Structure formats: C-alpha cells, structure tokens
Amino acid sequence: MNILQIENLTKRYSNHTALSDVSLEVPRGSVYGLLGPNGAGKSTLIRVINRITLPDAGRVLFDGKPITDEDIYQIGYLPEERGLYKKMKVGEQALFFARLKGLSRRDALQRLKKWFIRLGIESWWDKKVEDLSKGMAQKVQFITTVLHEPKLLIFDEPFSGFDPINANILKQEILRLRDEGATVIFSTHNMSSVEEICDHITLINKSRNILSGSVDEVRRRFGENIFEVVYGGDKDSFEGVMQPVAEMLSTAEVADSAYHTSRIRLKDTATVRESIALANDAVELRSWSEVIPSMNDIFIRAVEGKL
Amino acid sequence: MNKIGIIISREFNERVRKKSFIITTILMPLLMIGMMAAPTLMMLFAKGDQKSLVVLDQSGIIAPNLEGDDEITFTPMDITLDEARADSNIFGVLWIGEDVVDNPSNVKLYTNSSSSMSLESNLASQMEKIIERERLKRYDIENLEQIMKDVKVKVSFSTFRNDLSEEGEDEEATSSSIAYMLGLVLGMMLYMFLIIYGSMVMTSVIEEKGSRVLDVLVSSVSPFQLMLGKILGVASVAVTQIAIWGVLVCGIGAVVLPALMPEDVMQTVEAVQMGQMTTIEADIDADLLSAVSLATDVGGLVMMFVWLLLFLVGGFLFYSAMFAAVGSAVDSIQDANQLQTPITVPIILALILAMSVFNDPNSTLAFWGSIIPFTSPVVMMARVPFGIPTWQIVLSLVLLYTSVVAMAWAAGKIYRVGIFMHGKKPSFKELMSWIRQ
Known part of the structure; x- marks a missing residue:
C-alpha cells in the first residue's frame, strides 16, 4: 500500500x-x-x-x-x-x-x-x-x-x-x-x-x-535505443554488417588492446537479437550493453520540453 | 494547548535568563527614582557661581534690606555709576533712583554678562517687598510689625471624595500632585511596555522567519498556535517583571519605609490612613504625609498593581498581535518601519491623551480615551491614581479584552499568510486583503 x-x-x-x-x-x-x-x-x-x-x-x-x-x-x-x-x-x-x-x-x-x-x-x-x-x-x-x-x-x-x-x-x-x-x-x-x-x-x-x-x-523509458558494443576484429566489417540495422555514432579503439568500442543507435525496425546475430558473424563480440541516460540528462530534457 | 505551553515556556525561559532582562529589572526602578529626582538635582546643579552685584542706592532705603544668598551677594558702594561700570570683575551694577518708593521703575541693572530670569525675579520680589513696607510705614500704623506678621497666611487644604467615601467617614483623596506623579509613572510605564515588549514580539517573528525556524515550527504547530504562544510567552515575561517590581514596591512600603521614617511621622500616617486625622491637621508637610501614606498603604498598592497588570496584559495582547502580524509580513526590521506606523501612532497618541488627563482626569476626552481600546491602557492607568469609579475601569477592561480576541483573529490571518511571503515587502492594503482571504 x-x-x-x-x-x-x-x-x-x-x-x-x-x-x-x-x-x-x-x-x-x-x-x-x-x-x-x-x-x-x-x-x-x-x-x-x-x-x-x-x-x-x-x-x-x-x-x-x-x-x-x-x-x-x-x-x-x-x-x-x-x-x-x-x-x-x-x-x-x-x-x-x-x-x-x-x-x-x-x-x-x-x-x-x-x-x-x-x-x-x-x-x-x-x-x-x-x-x-x-x-x-x-x-x-x-x-x-x-x-x-x-x-x-x-x-x-x-x-x-x-x-x-x-x-x-x-x-x-x-x-x-x-x-x-x-x-x-x-x-x-x-x-x-x-x-x-x-x-x-x-x-x-x-x-x-x-x-x-x-x-x-x-x-x-528515456533510453534512445543506443548501445555500446565492444569487439575484437575489423572495425570496417563491423560497420558493414550493422549498416542495415543501425546508425553508427562513434567508434574508438580501446587503449592497450585490440578491441574497439562503438556506439550505435538501432533503427526502429531492428531488434537487439537480430543485430547481435549480425555482429556476431563479423567480429568477436566482447560486450553489448544499452546506454541508459543519466537522471541529469532526463531532468534537463524533461524540463526543457524535449520529451 | 499543550503545544502552546511548550512554546510559551521556551519564549519565557529564553528571555528571562538573558542578562538584559535581569539588568533592566534592577535598573528600571532606579531609573524611575532618578527621573523623579532629576528636576531637583538639576535645580541644584543649575545654580551658577556666586555673583557679586554692586548696589548704588540713591534712596538709601533698599540697599540695607537686600538679602544675598548663595547665588548673589550685594555690595552697597558710594561711587559714581561710571566708576562702578568700569569695573569688569563684578557681575554688574544695580542703580536705584532716589525716588524709588514713589517711582519703582526708576531702577537700572547693568551687567557685564547675560543676566538670568531667576536673578531678575529675585531682585524684583525683594525690592517690591521693601517698597511695600516703606509705603505702609507712611500710614503711621501702630504695631505695624506685629500686624504684618499676623496677616501672613498660607493656605493648604485636604480634599475629600464624596463618591468614594463610605457612609459616616471621610475618605481623604490622594492629593492631586501625588496622583499626578503616580499617574505619570504608570502611564509612562504602560507606554514603554507596549512599545518595548511589542517590538520584541515583532523582532522575534522577523528573526524566526529569516532563520527559517518557522518552516520547522509550522510543521509541528499551526501558525495561529505559534503566534499565540509567542505573544503569551513574551507577555509572561512582562508580567514577571511587573510582579517583581510590585513585590519590591509593596515590600518597601510595608517594611522598609516604616522602619526608616521617624516614629512621629509614621504615627501620623497611620492616623491619616485610619481616617482619624486629615493631612492638614498634622504638623507635618501635607504632601510628604500624603506620599508616605500612599506608599505604605499596601492594600492600595496591591490594588494598583492588579489594575496595572490587567491593563498591561490586555494592552500588550492587543498591540503585540498587530506587531506580530507586521513582523510576519516583512523580511527585515528595516522593512517593518513603515508598516508599524499604524501601530505606534495610537500608542503615542495615548501618551499625549494621558498628559491631558492630568489637567482634568474626568474630562470627556480623558473618559473616552480610557474606554476605547487603542488608547485605553495608557490613558486609564494615568487616570487610576486620581480615583475613578470602578465601573469605568471594568468597562474599559471588558472592551479591551473583547477587542484582543478580534485583534488576535485578524492578526492570525495576516500572520498565516505573511510567514511564507519572502521577497517583496507587502503594502498595508495587501495586509488588509489577507485578513479577508
């Protein structure tokens, strides 16, 4: 109660x-x-x-x-x-x-x-x-x-x-x-x-x-379908396979390692499962996590009316 | 009710424990005594250095009869006016014409510095008496000296009140000059208490508001309880102070004064109090007797303090509710100045009215001033020593305490809104509109 x-x-x-x-x-x-x-x-x-x-x-x-x-x-x-x-x-x-x-x-x-x-x-x-x-x-x-x-x-x-x-x-x-x-x-x-x-x-x-x-x-609720992917292998082939399902936001090399970190925004038509499968075929996936906005971001966006 | 009690006890304890409270409680009576003694002391010290006046008396009648005192000495001389005026070490020269008895204006005073009123009137009255006597001598009356002594009189009288006397005995009224002094002290005291303790409430409300203690307090008690608790708390401090003085004065009257006064004075006083004797019949100064009689009449003193307390508390509750309302509406004491004018003006008006009471304690103005709640506490206390009908006092009290309730209600309304208003200083009009909300 x-x-x-x-x-x-x-x-x-x-x-x-x-x-x-x-x-x-x-x-x-x-x-x-x-x-x-x-x-x-x-x-x-x-x-x-x-x-x-x-x-x-x-x-x-x-x-x-x-x-x-x-x-x-x-x-x-x-x-x-x-x-x-x-x-x-x-x-x-x-x-x-x-x-x-x-x-x-x-x-x-x-x-x-x-x-x-x-x-x-x-x-x-x-x-x-x-x-x-x-x-x-x-x-x-x-x-x-x-x-x-x-x-x-x-x-x-x-x-x-x-x-x-x-x-x-x-x-x-x-x-x-x-x-x-x-x-x-x-x-x-x-x-x-x-x-x-x-x-x-x-x-x-x-x-x-x-x-x-x-x-x-x-x-x-405020998540915008943004994911952070860490993978080993070729950056271009990752971007290639993801092209149909996601928009690339940024990519960076992880220091002192052979890995890359990419931020992607999945298209509304794509599912997480399908995207992971696609990526899995092209590169060696280390992690796949959703980027959730901080309360600070949500606060500012909500107050400024960008809901 | 319990919560109001907790607030009252906090207000009371915080204030009574303060050094300033203890000091004023002790010093105020001393200050009062000082104020009463001040005129006498001032006269004492106002007396300048002794002045020497050279007298050139052409008539030969005046100079031998002039009597010097600690203010002035007279030195008759036989020199010309010009010679005397050339001497700058003396205070001045008094020149008296030969025909002064017939022509009293033929007198001239030359001074080397400014003369004074008291000096001139002293000179005039001395010379008037001498000339009077000279003129009387011309009628050649036998035993003139004896006759003169015989016709000299001094009138002083006892006053009685028919309205206050019980049947068969004469109630001697307090002499007017004593009543005047007492009324002045009581009226002034009421005035000062209203202003000082009233603004104490206001300051304390402003402080609570500024320090946000109010926000915490109103989450436990209602704003009205809070206001009431504060006002009653401060009132209890005022009552404590008056009670201490009351006990002090009664104690002095009952124990100390009788012990200090010579025995014959006390016996006479007792006789006067019992109604066996009037103040005039006694061979002691009537005013002194009347004062001592009043000061040692413990029953009368207690009654006086009871009235004082009732009017003090009523007047304080009436005004402090307004002070609290103003305090709640502003953020700083500076902002309060303008808004508290409607409160202080009636109090000052009351004091002015009280002053007029002394001329005629039963004038229409005095009567209404002591009945209408805004001015009644101060004016009534100034009237009480003159002895006024009890129904007037009771009526005044009833009206006062009734309007206290109305005032507390209105002030509570303002207070409830005011304490949450921060920033802009509200106008008087806005305060009024809060009452209607």
Whole structure:
C-alpha cells in the first residue's frame, strides 16, 4: 500500500498557480525523489503534505485515509535552510522541537542522547547554534527531524552544506531509517544522489507533474535505443554488417588492446537479437550493453520540453 | 494547548535568563527614582557661581534690606555709576533712583554678562517687598510689625471624595500632585511596555522567519498556535517583571519605609490612613504625609498593581498581535518601519491623551480615551491614581479584552499568510486583503 497518495492537488496564490492537478503515489518503504527546477512548486507540495497550507482542490491520503492534524506527528520535515534558533543551546533546542512533535521530556532526552552519540556530537549539547558550522547545524537539524521516529520523512536538499564524509554518514543513516520501515521523500537538484538512493521519482515543472515512476523504469523509458558494443576484429566489417540495422555514432579503439568500442543507435525496425546475430558473424563480440541516460540528462530534457 | 505551553515556556525561559532582562529589572526602578529626582538635582546643579552685584542706592532705603544668598551677594558702594561700570570683575551694577518708593521703575541693572530670569525675579520680589513696607510705614500704623506678621497666611487644604467615601467617614483623596506623579509613572510605564515588549514580539517573528525556524515550527504547530504562544510567552515575561517590581514596591512600603521614617511621622500616617486625622491637621508637610501614606498603604498598592497588570496584559495582547502580524509580513526590521506606523501612532497618541488627563482626569476626552481600546491602557492607568469609579475601569477592561480576541483573529490571518511571503515587502492594503482571504 502507498503511505502517501496525492490526488489532483491544485494550489493557487493571488498571482500565480503553484500546483496544478498534481497526483502522485509514494510507496511505503521507498526513497522517493521529488525533482524539479527552482520555483516549480516542490516547496508548496511539501507544505501541503505537512499541512502548513491547505490546497484549493484535491486531497492528500496518508496511510489510505485523508490526512489529519494528528498525522503530522508521523511526519518529519527537514527544510533546506537550517531552521534553528541561533542563540539557543543545541541540546535545549533539540528537546524543544522533540516536545513539539509530541514526545515526553523523558523520552526525548533518552532518544537525543542516543542520536548525539551515534553521530558523535555529544560534546555540542551546551554549545549555541550560532557557534556551529553549517554542516554541524544540519546534523542537529537532522536529529530533530527523525527523533520522533516518523513514518514519513521529508528532506529538502539534505546534503547541501556537508563534506563528502558527513554526506556519506547521513546517506547511510537515511538508508538505515528506510530499512527500519520509514518512507523517505527527497526534494533535490542533486541528480547523482537521486540515482544512488531513490527508488521512485516525480519530476515537477511549472506546477505540473511531468514525469513519475521508478528510477529504473524512467531511465529505460528515456533510453534512445543506443548501445555500446565492444569487439575484437575489423572495425570496417563491423560497420558493414550493422549498416542495415543501425546508425553508427562513434567508434574508438580501446587503449592497450585490440578491441574497439562503438556506439550505435538501432533503427526502429531492428531488434537487439537480430543485430547481435549480425555482429556476431563479423567480429568477436566482447560486450553489448544499452546506454541508459543519466537522471541529469532526463531532468534537463524533461524540463526543457524535449520529451 | 499543550503545544502552546511548550512554546510559551521556551519564549519565557529564553528571555528571562538573558542578562538584559535581569539588568533592566534592577535598573528600571532606579531609573524611575532618578527621573523623579532629576528636576531637583538639576535645580541644584543649575545654580551658577556666586555673583557679586554692586548696589548704588540713591534712596538709601533698599540697599540695607537686600538679602544675598548663595547665588548673589550685594555690595552697597558710594561711587559714581561710571566708576562702578568700569569695573569688569563684578557681575554688574544695580542703580536705584532716589525716588524709588514713589517711582519703582526708576531702577537700572547693568551687567557685564547675560543676566538670568531667576536673578531678575529675585531682585524684583525683594525690592517690591521693601517698597511695600516703606509705603505702609507712611500710614503711621501702630504695631505695624506685629500686624504684618499676623496677616501672613498660607493656605493648604485636604480634599475629600464624596463618591468614594463610605457612609459616616471621610475618605481623604490622594492629593492631586501625588496622583499626578503616580499617574505619570504608570502611564509612562504602560507606554514603554507596549512599545518595548511589542517590538520584541515583532523582532522575534522577523528573526524566526529569516532563520527559517518557522518552516520547522509550522510543521509541528499551526501558525495561529505559534503566534499565540509567542505573544503569551513574551507577555509572561512582562508580567514577571511587573510582579517583581510590585513585590519590591509593596515590600518597601510595608517594611522598609516604616522602619526608616521617624516614629512621629509614621504615627501620623497611620492616623491619616485610619481616617482619624486629615493631612492638614498634622504638623507635618501635607504632601510628604500624603506620599508616605500612599506608599505604605499596601492594600492600595496591591490594588494598583492588579489594575496595572490587567491593563498591561490586555494592552500588550492587543498591540503585540498587530506587531506580530507586521513582523510576519516583512523580511527585515528595516522593512517593518513603515508598516508599524499604524501601530505606534495610537500608542503615542495615548501618551499625549494621558498628559491631558492630568489637567482634568474626568474630562470627556480623558473618559473616552480610557474606554476605547487603542488608547485605553495608557490613558486609564494615568487616570487610576486620581480615583475613578470602578465601573469605568471594568468597562474599559471588558472592551479591551473583547477587542484582543478580534485583534488576535485578524492578526492570525495576516500572520498565516505573511510567514511564507519572502521577497517583496507587502503594502498595508495587501495586509488588509489577507485578513479577508
């Protein structure tokens, strides 16, 4: 079952439409990427999910039922910019946010201790937030987001401000939370992180959902029948036999070997099987693999309207 | 409700623990005392160096009777005017004509530097008295000295309030000058609290918005709860401060002052408080007696602080809701300046109205000023020390707290939209349109 189901959301502000007829489904236990250029409507969507703003039309189902104020205890939200009181001490602040999320003081303290030790920041408890670096503050904020063990986590650009080591720690923690049963929604521009950890994505552009699906499926869908072939033998004879079924894009010699690598685009009439058979007769095939576009390419093509 | 409680306690703890809170709580009473003592001190220090005035008295009547003080000394001399004027070391020369008793205008003052109002009026009044006496002497009255002493009077009176007295006893009213001082202090205090604590709310909202703490907070609590929590949190800080001062003042009145005052003063004060004696019958200065009587009347003081707290909280809730709304709509304090004008103008107006109260605490202007919620907290607190009917205070409070609810509702509407508006500064008109949304 889907933990979150969004049906035909529309949200208008006085001078622009932030969401128009957006629908999507977030499967339980998945890591869901919410992509889109700046100003596309991602933040508005997150706000609607968080019940910060109410939509003009459409509805949000949480666990199969229309979402209520009680459900926000089940959601953890990490905004892109660090939202912490600068003058407040780290520990007190974390306690404050935890209690706002409905934890008792004792529970909150216990869990905070555990998390502070896990992320190696026990010594910051009495520091003021203004004395922390951006990455350090983000760690504190991360803890306040996940502390009440929400079923649904929403992260807005969680890795910005982190060095690679800490980004990796955070990534592991996020995946661990997913393994423990949480569902994670990511809002991000960082496409490599999408490929690494997202199972599903939705791409929002100009207030509309223009692309939804599992990452593998989307990438495949955007494949353009391009293959990379590595082979030993004569380059010209390979090109000769492939002429009827494919268009040659490029060929290169593999360094320090007798092999060539060619990129070809199969014609719509040709099948992979038939093409391999043809090539197999002419050269010694080493590998035949499909070139799948990166999420980055798909993002740019989708946003620029070249679908 | 629980969430509002958590927010209130955060706001309260953060502020009360600040050094600035502790310092102002201690320093403000000292500042108040300083402000009241200031006029006296200024008079003390304003007195210039002693000036010496050469007196050339042609009549021979005035000079021997002039009395010098620490401001001026008189030196009668027998030289010509030109000689005296040539001396630049003296402050000046007072030339008195021979016929001064009949022609009092025949007096001339030559000074080497600018003279002063106080000096001139001192000279004039001394000479007027001397000439008066000289003229009286001409009538050749027997025992003139005795008669003069006998006719000298000084009038001071006790004031009583029929409307406030219980049957059969005379309730002596607080003397007007004491009520004036007290009203001034209370009105000023209300004014300062509204401005200072109100803008505290505004600044804090702007900060939360700027640091994006709001985004996190509103994912746990509703914007209205958040606004309410903040306002109530800051209000509890203000109440704490007033309560500390209240306890301090009552403590001084109940324990410290009676111990410091001479025993006979305290006995008289007690008699006055019991209604056995009026301030005039006592042989102690009436104003002092009245002040001490007021300061040691703990029941009255407590009542005063209760009214103060009620108006302070009501006025604060009323205005801080507006301050919060403005804070939510802008990105920086600079942007807030223009939008907060509609808030600060009524507060300043209230202070001006409060000043007019002192002339006539029961004028129509004072009455309406203390009933209409925009100005009522400040104006009413300025009126309370003069002793006004309780129904007026209650009516004012009811109106104030009713409009607090309406104001919080409207401000909440603006706040809910405002906190997510970044970038362009909205106009006042836009704010109004958010209420209707």
